[in-house]
Amino acid sequence: MKSGFNVEISDLYQTVKHLQENGCAFQYFEGPGFDGRTITVNNRKLLHFASCSYLGLETHPVLINGSVEAVRRYGTQTPSSRAMLSSPLYRELEEQLKLIFPGHVIVTQTVTLAHCSVLPLLIGEKDAIILDAYVHNSVRMASQLCRANGTFIIVSRHNDMEHVRYLIYRLKKDGYRNIWYCADGIYSIHGNMCDVAGLQKLLDEEENFYAYVDDAHGTGWCGKNGSGYVIGSYGLHEKMIVVESFAKSMVSSGGGIVVPDRLIADYIGLTGQTMIFSGPIQPAILGSLVACVKLHLTGEIAAYQNELLGLIRYLRQRSRSLGLPVVTNDETPIQLLRIGSMEKTYRVLKGLIERGYFPMTAGYPAIAKGDEGIRITVTRHLTKEDIDGFLSSVQELI
Ligand SMILES: Cc1ncc(COP(=O)(O)O)c(C=O)c1O
Structure with missing residues (x-):
């Protein structure tokens, strides 16, 4: 790939560009506001599985x-x-x-x-x-x-x-x-x-x-x-x-x-x-x-932390019972599903977006080649039903 500058464009650029063009990375959400749970991207309303607002406080x-x-x-x-x-x-x-x-x-x-x-x-x-x-x-x-x-x-x-x-x-x-x-x-x-x-x-x-x-x-x-x-x-x-x-x-x-x-x-x-x-x-x-x-410093946070932990446990237990390839062993809000190659990961990701979900891609070099997959973050904005719908979609797609 040639630019007007004498600069070598890395392979990473190709990967990220492909993700961007397929609506999976470097997107903008639309609409007048933000509620933490749903976002509209490219005219499609999606459930937000890529947020680090684990306790859902940005709208507090x-x-x-x-x-x-x-x-x-x-x-x-x-x-x-x-x-x-x-x-x-x-x-x-x-x-x-x-x-x-x-x-x-x-x-x-x-x-x-x-x-x-x-x-x-x-x-x-x-x-x-x-x-x-x-x-x-x-x-x-x-x-x-x-x-x-x-x-x-x-x-x-x-x-x-x-x-x-x-x-x-x-x-x-x-x-x-x-x-x-x-x-x-x-x-x-x-x-x-x-x-x-x-x-x-x-x-x-x-x-x-x-x-x-x-x-x-x-x-x-x-x-x-x-x-x-x-x-x-x-x-x-x-x-x-x-x-x-x-x-x-x-x-x-x-x-x-x-x-x-x-x-x-x-x-x-x-x-x-x-x-x-x-x-x-x-x-x-x-x-x-x-x-x-x-x-x-108030008791409100302990209650939110417990609610989040409940959702994380629910997601892990449902993933196991559906036989999904969860890599993460710990009860944290970041859970990684191993898909195994970038090509398959793109396909699953595109399918998830079509079904109304917005998760994150875990690709090389952030992750070793062959371990690529879908990175999900659990936030208190989500419900158990949201998680069920997401996991069933992943199961269908892989
Ligand atoms: C583990 C970790 N450290 C540091 C950072 C960067 O944080 P900041 O944007 O505050 O520099 C991130 C950002 O996503 C991160 O995940």
Whole structure:
């Protein structure tokens, strides 16, 4: 394929373009509003099985009011670097987050920008990074900044702590000072959970070994007050940094870097590159986020979390009884159905859209060739009947 620039167009482009032209990716929804459950795409009303609003809070009146009120008070943006000045909403947010998360929380504009601040700051040329084979692309991108600074990077077998142990042994033998393992709390395509218990054991046993875990898909929908999968289930290990996302289940935007050590938290907060050189979160988002965090401190959230868990269990149990190829072993809102090739996956996806469903494609390179399939996300907007209809359609199509 030729362009006016002397640039090689990758195979990924062909794949994504094909998905876009078939109505499966890079689409726009139509209509005057958004209710979280149904969307109209290309004049067809579809049930939304590709949303990360796991608790279904984006239409919650308390969050909407928080956002509107914040814009009225503070305008559309506070156009100063946080290195100079932040809106009082930031202080309120940071105070509220202390009630949910242990250690120290640094708020960032996005999770990707959190990675870009933390990794190059804490990991240097004498250090090595072990990337889990399926760690999110945003962590990989940030690890490239470390590579440019001279850090050695190696990939471990997915979620295999014995392999990580072996790599630590090899890297120590090669003389690396600190070794960092980067993983996701809940893997964004497969939907499985990181072996945090195994990882914490390694952290206890191995000197100069640290972990950096992106729990973007774990935040909010689980853990006490939405403290997430990693912290909610295992607490915060003294040699671990966990990044939370406020853009998925918490339906706002931004990230929270949870750090056990006060000095390191201050170091990141005051000198992280994206803390200084990127703009702040807009008042509209800060307002909804403050409201969302406050909501997570009430009993309302535990009830929503239970409702969601009920739907996840229902989907898994129905999938099993229909004999569907569910890859995900864990009870998380992300469930992957293995179809086995991109061609078959397209066919199933097109059939699902024709029958009124909008799920996500899991294709190479996000997933290994031969493991392609349909990635479903369960949200509280959906009903058991919606899930039944979806699964029966998948069964017919495969
Ligand atoms: C696991 C994970 N980490 C990070 C990100 C990126 O988050 P952000 O858009 O806040 O940079 C995503 C986005 O989808 C994700 O799934």
